[in-house]
Amino acid sequence: MPTYHYRCKNCGYDFTEHQSFDDAPITVCPQCHEEQVRKIFSAVPIEFKGSGFYRTDSGKK
Known part of the structure; x- marks a missing residue:
């Protein structure tokens, strides 16, 4: 489950929440x-x- 970071514009409170993609x-x-x-x-x-x-890892020699 992804973690999302939120911030309140009113009081400035920062918090994170684990949410499903469907939430x-x-x-x-x-x-x-x-x-x-x-x-x-x-x-x-x-x-x-x-x-x-890297440049040396791919391409024709």
Whole structure:
């Protein structure tokens, strides 16, 4: 299950939730109970493993 990061625009409360892809996004802040919560997007880490990622690993010789 993916983890999503949320922040309330009203009180600034940051929290994370484990949610299914089918679950609706959270809109109500669990701290101040206002409908000001927005999902925070961030860069996804990428890790390259194995061969084929360097100039010397692929192509004709």
